[in-house]
Amino acid sequence: MKMAKPSARDIEAAEELHQLLQMLDARFGGPFQNHEAGDDLAMLLDNGDNAFDSDNLQHLQTLYNHLARLLRNAPNFYGRVIGGMVWVIMNEANQILDPESDCIDLHPRFQQMADQLKEAERGNAAFNAVIQYMLGEGYSEEPMEFLRVWNDGNFDALRNEWPKAPAEIYYADPLADHGAIEAKAEASSHD
Structure with a gap:
């Protein structure tokens, strides 16, 4: 299976997502849970709500709780996954990926x-x-x-x-x- 290389826009979006998750994860031990809502957005949406509604407070709180749970369970996962891909694997100086390929292929x-x-x-x-x-x-x-x-x-x-x-x-x-x-x-x- 082939996977396309991230574009410059993909990388900018990933870096911004990295920064957002870092802001939520600023407290040592990860963000606190909001006990007013559940902690699994997919479960909430599967139980009757079809799509995420940014005007629905329960949706927003459940989204926050879901992210908070991920950040508590795997602190700084976004740094290793997003940062590892963007700043290590994609860095041409490291010669990990083939610079001539549009896909994620190993360097020759x-x-x-x-x-x-x-x-x-x-x-x-x-x-x-x-x-x-x-x-x-x-x-x-x-x-x-x-x-x-x-x-x-x-x-x-x-x-x-x-x-x-x-x-x-x-x-x-x-x-x-x-x-x-x-x-x-x-x-x-x-x-």
Whole structure:
């Protein structure tokens, strides 16, 4: 699911809402409840009143009580939610969101980091597979020759001379199809 980025007007409105909630929340421990009204506006409106009426004192008092309850139950939630979005996530200097996208998409640097991590994991998997193959049971070839050929990047020779070598050793091959290697490695792990 995609969510549109807030516009400049959205951000101004959110900042103003933040200020209004701060004014209501000025007392330590949150605002007091008005015992003349309920504390759930949705419940009041569901019980017969169809729409909020700003001329109806009970509606206004219940709205206040509802906000007061939220502010007592989760002090400064508006600072963390509204402020977190407006001043942290939306701040281009933090490079959290993609500046080229109209939606809330992660900055491309996160994909780059994920790709780098995946490459490092593949490098580790390749090296581990080489060592396990060299030291594995039933390996009759000269292990140092196998390691030298792998280290030199002569992957064609590896395919020809050591056809039973595990697929993971080819993660080190810059021309290899990593998706095919993962599929082959997965299949051989089930054998």
